[in-house]
């Protein structure tokens with residue numbers, strides 16, 4: 001079993017795995033990288049799982065659109081809602097840089 005530590009994309013700039021939907025060259029590069037990655041199967045399942053789903057980028061060799069189709073075919077349902085907790089009180093917030 002592979003782990004994310006084995007992932008090819010972790011060896012370079014991760015931005016390459018998030019090409020714009022119209023960036024066909026970028027998508028091809030990301031897919032080629034996934035195609036050679038030992039963690040591909042685990043990565044794809046992670047990206048499809050409702051608890052860890054990611055709706056953008058290339059994961060496990062599939063674009064977000066391709067994953068949406070797979071999610072529909074497998075009837076995996078909607079992604080879990082993330083709970084970021086309560087917003088901190090105003091006095092506890094860090095002032096924005098000016």
Ligand code: SF4
Nearest residue numbers: 007009034037040043
């Ligand atoms: S399958 Fe692709 S996105 Fe997933 S870890 Fe491997 S290179 Fe990264």
